[in-house]
Amino acid sequence: MAFLPYGRQFIDAADLQAVNESLQGDYLTTGPEVERFEKDLADFLGVKHAIAVNSCTSALHIAMLAAGVKTGERVITTPNTFLASANCAAYVGARPDFADIDPRTFNLSAPALEKKMGSDVRAVVAVDFAGQTPDMPRIAEIARRQGAVVIEDACHAIGTEFEEQGKRYRVGNHPWADISAFSFHPVKTMTTGEGGFLATNNDDYAAASRLIRSHGVVRSAETFQGLGRGAEEFGPWYYEMQSLGYNFRITDFQCALGRSQLKKLPGFIRRRQEIVAAYNEAFCDLPHFKTPHAHWPTLTSWHLYVAQIDFKAIGKTRSVVMQALRDQGIGTQVHYIPVHLQPYYRQTYGTKPGDYPVAEAYYDRCLSLPLYPGLTNEDVQRVIKAVRDVVK
Ligand SMILES: Cc1ncc(COP(=O)(O)O)c(C=O)c1O
Numbered sequence: 001m002a003f004l005p006y007g008r009q010f011i012d013a014a015d016l017q018a019v020n021e022s023l024q025g026d027y028l029t030t031g032p033e034v035e036r037f038e039k040d041l042a043d044f045l046g047v048k049h050a051i052a053v054n055s056c057t058s059a060l061h062i063a064m065l066a067a068g069v070k071t072g073e074r075v076i077t078t079p080n081t082f083l084a085s086a087n088c089a090a091y092v093g094a095r096p097d098f099a100d101i102d103p104r105t106f107n108l109s110a111p112a113l114e115k116k117m118g119s120d121v122r123a124v125v126a127v128d129f130a131g132q133t134p135d136m137p138r139i140a141e142i143a144r145r146q147g148a149v150v151i152e153d154a155c156h157a158i159g160t161e162f163e164e165q166g167k168r169y170r171v172g173n174h175p176w177a178d179i180s181a182f183s184f185h186p187v188k189t190m191t192t193g194e195g196g197f198l199a200t201n202n203d204d205y206a207a208a209s210r211l212i213r214s215h216g217v218v219r220s221a222e223t224f225q226g227l228g229r230g231a232e233e234f235g236p237w238y239y240e241m242q243s244l245g246y247n248f249r250i251t252d253f254q255c256a257l258g259r260s261q262l263k264k265l266p267g268f269i270r271r272r273q274e275i276v277a278a279y280n281e282a283f284c285d286l287p288h289f290k291t292p293h294a295h296w297p298t299l300t301s302w303h304l305y306v307a308q309i310d311f312k313a314i315g316k317t318r319s320v321v322m323q324a325l326r327d328q329g330i331g332t333q334v335h336y337i338p339v340h341l342q343p344y345y346r347q348t349y350g351t352k353p354g355d356y357p358v359a360e361a362y363y364d365r366c367l368s369l370p371l372y373p374g375l376t377n378e379d380v381q382r383v384i385k386a387v388r389d390v391v392k
Helices: 013-023 032-045 056-066 084-091 110-116 136-145 203-213 252-283 318-327 343-349 357-365 377-391
Strands: 049-053 074-077 095-098 121-127 149-153 161-164 167-170 179-183 196-200 305-309 366-369
Touching: 013 252, 032 049, 032 196, 032 252, 049 056, 049 203, 056 084, 056 121, 056 149, 056 179, 056 196, 056 203, 074 084, 084 095, 084 121, 095 343, 110 136, 121 136, 136 149, 136 161, 196 203, 252 305, 252 377, 305 357, 318 366, 318 377, 357 366
Parallel strands: 074 095, 074 121, 121 149, 149 179
Antiparallel strands: 049 196, 161 167, 179 196, 305 366
């Protein structure tokens, strides 16, 4: 009986061929596949700039630097997220802070954000938890009123669309985020192994992001400042480091994989939606079990299927439920331990249990079930039967 993890990549012969061809080319990194992938991503989103990097953690770090977030400033995000959404603030010396979640969407709550805002908040990191957007127009209005930049952590939401005042927008290209950051980690909706990208319509943020990605080095003559050593200095070898950057580059063969995966993305999303619909139908009558559902008029790419289970009411702990499912070859996971409860956050920023009660209550009940395009209908039925047996 094959083990079904909670998430898994889908790799086919076309992906293998794309990577193989790239590996036989002249460039393993910083070559033509990176530019082609960036163009494909920009076209897919209809956005002006897509900048491919080696992870979404790097993309978020770059977003902080490009937006000019500095020591002494605050960055607010949701506690119900992966660590990177908050850590990126700490990387640049700012203080990560949180606002509680909306109990219906498990996303950053706009009213809670409003209460935590202040003139020292330089950025808000809004996460599209499980693939659904938070109330981006309201969040952007609250953030921008105080002069804060809106960064969308869109790791869960490539391909997600939402409607606002009758118009449809795709995550990564809408007026309520200044920069969006995506991940291509294997459990995400499409993969490059490790990897990610930033999307923005802002030319300045894009230019800054490209510089930060590769050591702050410029190579085009019209931007050179010169070293004061006369005409010879701008020879063909010449480059300049004008600001501090990093190595956040992605390889060519990863981008070749990404281009091949991107072609399959609409199919991946459709399959995820089918599985979510099958689970919702199968579990809707279970007492003490809440299925997720789409809260806005939206096309949700469903990165995760997170059930809310009242473990006390069913008389089993979450560990017992997870083990019982594992014994039947079914993997589950918990998304997420609220970030403010992590020892590092408690010791460094003085956060404590009780600070964000909605996120903590959500955490007590959440369990992610297997969701990925490679699940067959038989696999889905296996998950359904096992979950019903264990949870009822
Ligand atoms: C919401 C969220 N933000 C950021 C990240 C970091 O992405 P990466 O692993 O590509 O650095 C993840 C990945 O798990 C995530 O789920």
